[in-house]
Amino acid sequence: MKQFQYVRPAEAEAAVNALVKDPGARFVAGGTNLLDLMKRGVEAPDRLVDINRLPLKEIRKEKQEFHIGALALNSAVAEHRDIREGLPLLSQALLAGASAQLRNMATVGGNLLQRTRCPYFYDTAMPCNKRVPGSGCGALKGFNRMHAIFGASEHCIAVNPSDMNVALAALDATVHLSGPKGRRSIPVQDFHRLPGDHPEQDTVIEKNELITGVSIPRSPLKHVHYLKVRDRNSYAFALVSVAAALDLDGKLIRGARLAMGGVAHKPWRLTEAENFLIGKEISASSFQEASNLAMRGARAYEHNEFKLRLAPRSIVHALSIASGLVKA
Amino acid sequence: MAKEKSSKESRRNFLKKSTLITVAAMAPPAALKAAEEQWDERLAAAIENVPLQVEVNGSMHQVKIDPRVTLLGFLREHLHLTGTKKGCDYGQCGACTVHVDGKRVNSCLTLAVMNDGRKVTTIEGLANGKDLHPMQAAFIKHDGLQCGYCTPGQIMSAVACIRDGHAGTDEEIREFMSGNICRCGAYPNIVAAIKEVKGGSGV
Numbered sequence: 001m002k003q004f005q006y007v008r009p010a011e012a013e014a015a016v017n018a019l020v021k022d023p024g025a026r027f028v029a030g031g032t033n034l035l036d037l038m039k040r041g042v043e044a045p046d047r048l049v050d051i052n053r054l055p056l057k058e059i060r061k062e063k064q065e066f067h068i069g070a071l072a073l074n075s076a077v078a079e080h081r082d083i084r085e086g087l088p089l090l091s092q093a094l095l096a097g098a099s100a101q102l103r104n105m106a107t108v109g110g111n112l113l114q115r116t117r118c119p120y121f122y123d124t125a126m127p128c129n130k131r132v133p134g135s136g137c138g139a140l141k142g143f144n145r146m147h148a149i150f151g152a153s154e155h156c157i158a159v160n161p162s163d164m165n166v167a168l169a170a171l172d173a174t175v176h177l178s179g180p181k182g183r184r185s186i187p188v189q190d191f192h193r194l195p196g197d198h199p200e201q202d203t204v205i206e207k208n209e210l211i212t213g214v215s216i217p218r219s220p221l222k223h224v225h226y227l228k229v230r231d232r233n234s235y236a237f238a239l240v241s242v243a244a245a246l247d248l249d250g251k252l253i254r255g256a257r258l259a260m261g262g263v264a265h266k267p268w269r270l271t272e273a274e275n276f277l278i279g280k281e282i283s284a285s286s287f288q289e290a291s292n293l294a295m296r297g298a299r300a301y302e303h304n305e306f307k308l309r310l311a312p313r314s315i316v317h318a319l320s321i322a323s324g325l326v327k328a
Numbered sequence: 329m330a331k332e333k334s335s336k337e338s339r340r341n342f343l344k345k346s347t348l349i350t351v352a353a354m355a356p357p358a359a360l361k362a363a364e365e366q367w368d369e370r371l372a373a374a375i376e377n378v379p380l381q382v383e384v385n386g387s388m389h390q391v392k393i394d395p396r397v398t399l400l401g402f403l404r405e406h407l408h409l410t411g412t413k414k415g416c417d418y419g420q421c422g423a424c425t426v427h428v429d430g431k432r433v434n435s436c437l438t439l440a441v442m443n444d445g446r447k448v449t450t451i452e453g454l455a456n457g458k459d460l461h462p463m464q465a466a467f468i469k470h471d472g473l474q475c476g477y478c479t480p481g482q483i484m485s486a487v488a489c490i491r492d493g494h495a496g497t498d499e500e501i502r503e504f505m506s507g508n509i510c511r512c513g514a515y516p517n518i519v520a521a522i523k524e525v526k527g528g529s530g531v
Binding site for chain 2: 028
């Protein structure tokens with residue numbers, strides 16, 4: 001690991017200042033992704049600004065929304081009583097991610113900024129436009145079983161690996177940022193970006209900005225399920241995941257929110273399918289039709305064609321469990 | 329993203345150069361001796377090391393340490409507590425699991441200096457003198473290991489699994505122990521050991 005300077009500020013302003021001073025500086029919170037990348041030489045910061053002493057760990061239920069500090073641990077959020085009761089989809093998604101040990105280290109802010117797990121991004125001997133812009137995409141004609149079927153570009157077909165982000169997208173969360181130019185808030189759907197010509201930018205966060213927290217509106221969508229399909233039962237990244245949330249009146253669907261993970265460079269919201277479901281009755285056929293709509297525009301590569309069949313089936317299954325049509 | 333090269337010279341190189349200038353002003357034998365003893369490296373290290381105060385298994389340690397050292401490296405190389413194992417070194421296998429302030433973590437993915445002011449418990453801190461911790465005894469009784477390399481991590485994780493209230497069913501135990509890989513495949517026996525301790529008393 002390359003040598004770096006280590007600083008440990010106690011206030012957000014000091015933390016941002018410590019970053020501003022040095023273009024090669026990075027914030028570190030849980031460290032579960034950054035240290036991994038530093039060991040592999042993908043990241044080599046000159047300075048690490050340890051933000052763990054900032055007062056950003058709070059989990060708060062308010063009248064209209066829940067507020068979660070950027071430094072709240074994934075395990076603390078998943079196990080928090082108010083979150084389990086009020087946002088069970090978020091709790092389920094967090095518990096589907098990583099391992100118990102990693103959830104005790106990883107923070108909400110870090111999870112939002114988690115880098116892709118594309119093996120070409122991690123392997124410094126391989127081309128990767130996300131790691132070294134202009135070097136090419138190793139995955140495009142390489143081993144691309146884990147890769148995107150939506151929204152990819154000729155420069156990058158990597159996927160966002162987070163489970164939490166998928167639930168936050170379905171729940172219409174807002175990301176709060178603080179930087180030298182002040183504070184701003186961004187809907188989580190606009191926070192992560194598609195690769196386009198700049199796959200090196202995962203999100204719209206600006207240089208020297210710090211995530212301070214997320215807020216999530218209290219939701220009438222009580223029927224929820226997070227379905228994660230992976231190569232082993234636990235502790236693996238998603239091949240496909242689905243966050244489904246429904247507001248039901250008997251069998252009638254009054255509201256629907258759907259997002260998919262493992263299929264795109266950002267959590268993939270299924271707006272067309274949501275709109276189709278509103279006003280329909282819960283049934284296998286309406287879920288099937290919704291999933292067909294969701295798959296419009298999907299495109300597979302050499303090794304991930306199975307996702308074109310797995311994804312719609314996963315949507316139907318997640319909706320069926322969320323609505324109580326079938327048992328989990 | 330292409331990394332911006334800092335125009336500033338690193339502090340370490342500056343220190344090394346300024347030390348060399350001092351050495352050059354000395355008489356040749358003294359300069360040779362200084363080079364042999366790597367004073368430049370030592371001086372740079374002494375200035376760049378970060379103070380760390382951490383309690384490990386009930387003993388307080390105050391050191392100055394290179395910030396690149398992981399908690400795992402600190403435990404094994406500095407404190408010589410080699411019970412905690414380095415498996416993958418990337419947070420994928422769980423062999424390095426320890427408790428920090430009572431929570432299980434992968435000690436390979438946290439820097440030692442990030443644990444300033446915290447309390448760490450390793451496998452060496454689990455037994456009470458010569459009396460094994462109930463989980464250690466249960467692993468022996470149920471043959472919860474073969475080669476034993478993953479065992480310290482499995483046991484630290486198992487203790488936390490019960491303490492966190494996630495040892496209700498076999499399925500739940502397997503889910504909440506999934507961060508600990510056992511290549512010998514002792515999983516059924518590990519589950520049996522955890523179930524016995526859970527049934528017996530609090531951990």
